[in-house]
Amino acid sequence: MVRLDKNKIRGTLTRAAVKEPDSKKVPEEPAPSPEGGDLEKFSHYVLKQLIDENIPPTPINFQIYFEKFLETRPLSFRKRINELLETESANDSEH
Structure with a gap:
């Protein structure tokens, strides 16, 4: 179960509120899956970061x-x- 910080949910997240990535801390990349492409792996990584930082994944x-x-x-x-x-x-535009 994920608990969200109520202070972070009150308003819309702005670019100014996003923490700069810490250059000293190298985030863990998810293990590559044979069926997933670069976009899918990167998207999973982004979603994991949102959840780890208690930010609603809207x-x-x-x-x-x-x-x-x-x-x-x-x-x-x-x-x-x-x-x-x-x-x-x-x-998407073609359809």
């Missing part, structure tokens, strides 16, 4: 954390993720 909070953690990744990884997201967006 779509807007997920988006903020997703973008924040994506900035800390190497350029090649960011490009790969952006390509996957663009492909997904293009597929």
